[in-house]
Amino acid sequence: MRKERLVREHNKLSTHLYTKQQSLISHFSFLISHSPLIPHSVLILLFFLAFTFSLHATSVRHTVIPENPRPGEPVTIGISDAAGARYAVLVVNGRRLAKAAFFTVPADERPFMAAVLSIPSTARQGAAIISIEGDKGVIREIAITIAERVFPSEEIHLTPQLSSLRADPNPQRTAESEQLWAILNRTGKEIYGSGSFSPPVSSTRLTSVYGDRRIYRYSNGTSDTSIHAGVDYGVPTGTDVASCGAGKVVMARYRIITGYTVIIEHLPGVYSLYYHLDSIAVADGAMVDTGTFLGKSGATGLATGPHLHWEIRVSGENTDPDAFISRPILDKDALFSQIYN
Numbered sequence: 001m002r003k004e005r006l007v008r009e010h011n012k013l014s015t016h017l018y019t020k021q022q023s024l025i026s027h028f029s030f031l032i033s034h035s036p037l038i039p040h041s042v043l044i045l046l047f048f049l050a051f052t053f054s055l056h057a058t059s060v061r062h063t064v065i066p067e068n069p070r071p072g073e074p075v076t077i078g079i080s081d082a083a084g085a086r087y088a089v090l091v092v093n094g095r096r097l098a099k100a101a102f103f104t105v106p107a108d109e110r111p112f113m114a115a116v117l118s119i120p121s122t123a124r125q126g127a128a129i130i131s132i133e134g135d136k137g138v139i140r141e142i143a144i145t146i147a148e149r150v151f152p153s154e155e156i157h158l159t160p161q162l163s164s165l166r167a168d169p170n171p172q173r174t175a176e177s178e179q180l181w182a183i184l185n186r187t188g189k190e191i192y193g194s195g196s197f198s199p200p201v202s203s204t205r206l207t208s209v210y211g212d213r214r215i216y217r218y219s220n221g222t223s224d225t226s227i228h229a230g231v232d233y234g235v236p237t238g239t240d241v242a243s244c245g246a247g248k249v250v251m252a253r254y255r256i257i258t259g260y261t262v263i264i265e266h267l268p269g270v271y272s273l274y275y276h277l278d279s280i281a282v283a284d285g286a287m288v289d290t291g292t293f294l295g296k297s298g299a300t301g302l303a304t305g306p307h308l309h310w311e312i313r314v315s316g317e318n319t320d321p322d323a324f325i326s327r328p329i330l331d332k333d334a335l336f337s338q339i340y341n
């Protein structure tokens with residue numbers, strides 16, 4: 001079904017470009033035959049220049065999958081390697097809400113460039129633009145529509161100890177936060193895995209879903225709000241936790257808020273995170289596959305009970321893990337055929 005839709009959209013685009021070329025050709029043919037004042041040689045030269053330019057324009061083709069994403073969902077942008085694309089930027093009502101760097105995707109016939117962008121869970125539904133930018137400015141602006149999505153909300157009551165952990169100033173916690181952001185905002189070059197993700201535990205019991213609007217009630221009566229950046233599996237301490245996809249371990253250590261923590265890089269800018277583990281079985285720099293044992297689940301760090309918090313980050317933005325379970329994180333074949341065929 002999806003393939004058919006892709007082919008249809010591709011055909012639509014090709015037809016559009018073909019029509020543009022044809023109108024250009026007939027326009028110049030008309031000039032050549034009806035302009036006695038301009039020498040034919042100049043007109044013919046102009047014609048070839050314009051035709052070459054239009055051919056060049058058709059060779060820089062792009063694609064966006066999907067065209068109607070919901071808040072919290074990833075969007076993949078593909079473009080010909082000739083375009084000089086550096087960044088894809090999500091623009092809503094004139095505001096730049098998210099930015100992702102392009103990386104090269106090797107292919108047998110010809111490489112292409114891709115960027116994975118995430119629609120923030122706070123983005124409003126409606127018209128948006130994906131701006132493809134290079135060193136000399138905007139290369140393409142693509143209109144997309146952000147679909148409607150309603151997130152659930154919940155209240156979390158914290159004990160005095162957990163309240164202090166979350167709210168009191170702590171230089172160690174600040175340093176750990178900066179270290180985490182330095183990793184998540186990094187866009188590498190390696191494609192370690194491009195297939196769809198597998199859930200990290202076999203349990204399907206979720207105690208909290210992605211995008212949950214949360215109110216934290218502190219023990220002193222004050223409160224704070226946040227948005228749940230991942231999904232929580234309600235599994236007992238000691239449950240095996242597996243990597244959701246192929247990748248490289250870029251963090252395996254204890255953190256104050258997230259306890260024993262593992263982070264895996266899968267694609268440039270795409271990371272999976274595993275929090276509150278009881279123990280860690282992998283080391284920094286290790287290569288992992290889908291299903292590789294990462295450690296045992298637990299309740300370390302800021303946790304009100306044993307669970308696994310699983311989170312996906314795309315160019316720094318939290319993203320609904322479900323979106324990567326239901327489709328490949330980088331659909332190379334679809335991107336290639338939409339860009340070049």
Ligand SMILES: [Zn+2]
Pocket residue numbers: 208228230231232308309310
């Ligand atoms: Zn969580």
